[in-house]
Amino acid sequence: MATPSLIPTVVISGFLGSGKTTLLLALLHHMRSLGRKAAVLMNEFGDISIDGEILRGEGFSVMELSDGCICCQIGEDFVQAFTEVASRNPEIIFVEATGLADPVDLLDQATAPHLLDRVTIAKMVTVADPKNFTRLSKVLKAIVKRQTQFADVVVISKADEATPKQIADIRAYVEENNPHAPVYLVTNGQVAGDEEFRWLLADVEPAERERRRAAMRASLEALSEADYKAHTDFHSMSCRLLRPLVRSRFEHFMRNLPSDIIRAKGFLRFAGEDGLWVMMYVNGDLYIRPVTLSPSPEEHLVFIGATLDHARLASDLTACEAQRRALAVL
Structure with a gap:
């Protein structure tokens, strides 16, 4: 038998917030245009899906693992989910890891013995946000270094918003820590002049990958425990919105979040404005845009940070409502 x-x-x-889902969405549209069957396994750190809802609203099938990280906290569930996705016989599988995932542990999970005869890790891609990369590489030294060193490709997202210095700083960091990895500039998930995604979808020769990763593991041993900020240092809070919000109040609230809240995202509606809006917040940068998804998701928000005052956040959000009523904190 063959x-x-x-x-x-x-x-x-x-x-968190580097632009992984934007890249994944562009890849999925590309696969669809080629008539190729792609499967998605997505991990959300919070207990409510935001990115998965966006992909489903675009008509893609997604298997999700929520409220933990696939590289350690929900590792067994990840292996089971990966096995189920592979059993559907797609032509390619995309795995979007939570922004806190350690690639060393993730590779261990993705190469479990009973997966070895079904799937192969064709490429490890790390997405870097130019606005926040330099600061994060100092604050979260080990996790950013691991994600960079284990990458076959490094993608600089939001290139149209980056300064030349920000791009140069990332290139210098990659050159120092992973000189074998090519670096690509991406805007809205697309690389100018390469609509076929050849840069990402081409496989890396297995022997070369193993040689690189053996060297990476050796260099990572020098990192101390103090350099590594563990998953337990981060927490999430989710809440459903029961009323439309007043835009000016909400934007003021978001722009004055405590500095230890590093990521927020969600769907919401504004009083006096039609339609659904998606909100993305990354280390002080706030993005709000209209979105049309089918099926339309419930209005809810997720906050991720080192410390979260649930009662204070819920109270401040309630104050943003056009007609105030207690929020459902999950």
């Missing part, structure tokens, strides 16, 4: 071919898997990592 051995079935292994399903190539592209793992997309990068810190």
Whole structure:
């Protein structure tokens, strides 16, 4: 009996808010345009899905693991979910890891013995946000270094918003820590002049990958425990919005979040304005845009940070409502 071919898997990592889902969405549209069957396994750190809802609203099928990190906290669930996704026989699998995922542990999970005859890790992709990368590489030294060193490709997202110095700083960091990895500039998930995604979808020769990763593991041993900020140092809070919000109040609230809240995202409606809006917040940068998704998700927000005052956040959000009523904190 012939051995079935292994399903190539592209793992997309990068810190919270780096642009992973935007890249993944562009890849999925590309696969759809080629008539190729792609599967998605997505991990959300919070207990409510935001990114998965966006992909489903665009018509893509997604399997999700929530409220933990696939590289350690929900590792067994990840292996089971990965096995189920592979059993659907897609032509390619995309795994979007939570921004807190450690690629060393993630690779261990993705190469569990009973997965080895079904899938192969074709490429590890790390997405870097130019506005926040330099600061994060100092504050979260180990996790950013690991995500960079284990990458086959480094993608600088939001290139149209970056300064030349920000891009140069990331290139210098990659050159120092992973000189074998090519670096690409991406805007809205697309690389100018390369609509076929050849830069990402081409496999890396297995022997070369193993040589790189052996060297990376050796260099990472020098990192101390103090350099590594663990998953337990981060927490999430989710809440459903029961009323439309007053835009001016909400934007003021978001722009004055405590500095230890590093990520927030969600769907909401504004009083006096039609339609659904998606909000993304990354280390002080706030993005709000209209979105049309089918099925339309419930209005809810997720906050991620080192410390979260649940009662204070809920109270401040309630004050943003056009007609005030207690929020449902999950």
